[in-house]
């Protein structure tokens with residue numbers, strides 16, 4: 001009874017804190033959804049324009065989900081420039097006339113939709129998702145081009161603005177549909193994008209598209225001309241032939257896109273297995289009470305898995321072996337998935353030794369590599385549930401060949417041809433982030449729970465490591481570090497690490513596609529597999545050279 005009472009107290013405490021984190025997430029999102037603010041929104045409205053989020057809401061099918069990508073992009077990154085909510089562009093997967101597509105909508109309330117460095121990263125991520133899944137792309141364009149004060153960070157490099165048009169061309173050649181609506185000023189860099197789409201429509205009176213606006217034309221060649229004459233709907237639909245359809249207002253342009261989308265031919269199918277979806281038998285709301293409020297504490301990851309999968313049924317692979325990672329088959333919203341999840345409670349190794357929770361050992365890496373290969377063989381999409389502190393360190397582990405077993409797992413993850421989805425539940429530290437399909441390993445989608453922490457190592461670990469390096473360096477010069485200086489340094493490093501380890505820090509830099517309420521996890525994975533199912537696997541699964 002005492003144990004149960006203690007469990008209840010823990011459960012309630014976890015529940016309070018995890019629900020509070022979700023509340024904070026919603027509050028932050030609400031602020032971000034306000035874009036560039038009321039004054040700026042009113043200016044757009046005066047021109048008769050809809051706001052970017054209103055356009056997206058009007059475009060998508062009623063009562064369908066919109067899976068937003070990068071809502072937190074750039075959050076807190078450009079304070080000096082007055083901020084750049086959602087990096088000034090709304091991106092996400094939505095349903096238009098029954099078809100899943102990628103929607104990219106510039107937010108003109110944020111510096112006239114000009115591109116900051118994170119705007120480029122986000123646009124390219126949206127295109128990457130579209131390309132991998134062969135999703136049609138709808139661009140609702142309203143952009144002043146490069147954010148001029150930061151041009152050196154946006155303009156010429158491979159992952160900068162120019163890559164967008166390169167991708168437009170490559171996608172078009174690859175048969176991926178792209179439709180654009182010019183719904184505001186599209187200047188310079190902003191001008192190519194719609195015209196490189198398959199077809200572009202333009203809104204009369206508010207839409208304009210030109211390589212240089214009236215100010216630049218005046219300074220470059222001395223011509224006095226207004227923006228409407230330079231590149232308005234009449235110029236481009238009647239004189240230049242640059243745009244394909246003239247629309248009287250935003251609503252008409254969006255209706256026209258819906259009409260075009262309704263006529264697309266059927267997509268191909270990758271043939272992933274799906275049966276009738278079932279809700280989990282165990283209540284997903286319990287996750288709030290099971291997930292410890294503190295990232296150091298243990299819990300049984302099985303309990304989370306049972307609350308994410310259909311009918312709470314999980315076919316566990318090598319259950320008794322390499323237990324610090326849990327592998328197994330299940331269904332999520334009807335889709336067959338192979339789950340690879342870090343176990344966060346202490347487990348026993350095959351030799352009966354205790355293994356720390358959240359740590360990858362030789363046996364668990366070896367098991368995971370084989371399970372991942374199996375899923376590739378069977379065309380089953382992979383889902384990684386991350387709560388990992390890294391690979392096991394120390395002489396015993398090194399002598400046991402942890403590097404070669406870890407390399408095997410990394411190899412299998414990197415070479416997987418089935419789509420991969422990653423949910424960062426708790427810690428995502430060190431090479432554990434890589435082996436568990438962090439952003440560098442091409443997950444089709446990667447989302448974090450508000451409880452996530454992403455860094456090369458935990459704050460206090462990093463501080464102690466750095467301190468030892470510094471102390472050794474001083475010692476080699478015949479100096480010592482005072483206890484006061486040591487304490488000051490420890491605090492400074494821990495604070496910096498802690499501030500950089502939050503899910504918000506990660507999401508603002510697009511290390512993850514977003515932060516979600518744990519209850520949204522099934523939806524994210526299901527929509528992700530539905531998208532991936534439109535892109536047949538082209539490559540034969542083959543791992544590189546692995547050490548046995």
Ligand SMILES: CC(C)=CC(=O)SCCNC(=O)CCNC(=O)[C@H](O)C(C)(C)COP(=O)(O)OP(=O)(O)OC[C@H]1O[C@@H](n2cnc3c(N)ncnc32)[C@H](O)[C@@H]1OP(=O)(O)O
Pocket residue numbers: 110111112114143144145146147148149161185187188189190213216
């Ligand atoms: C990629 C390549 C090859 C090239 C490029 O992209 S170069 C970029 C060239 N772009 C321009 O020259 C556009 C300049 N902007 C404009 O002409 C106008 O802003 C507009 C016609 C696009 C929109 O006019 P609107 O009256 O609706 O909005 P503004 O009041 O003018 O602007 C709102 C807000 O945004 C700032 N802004 C606008 N464009 C840029 C930009 N390109 N870079 C930096 N900042 C920009 C503008 O200063 C204003 O800021 P505040 O709200 O802080 O005053």
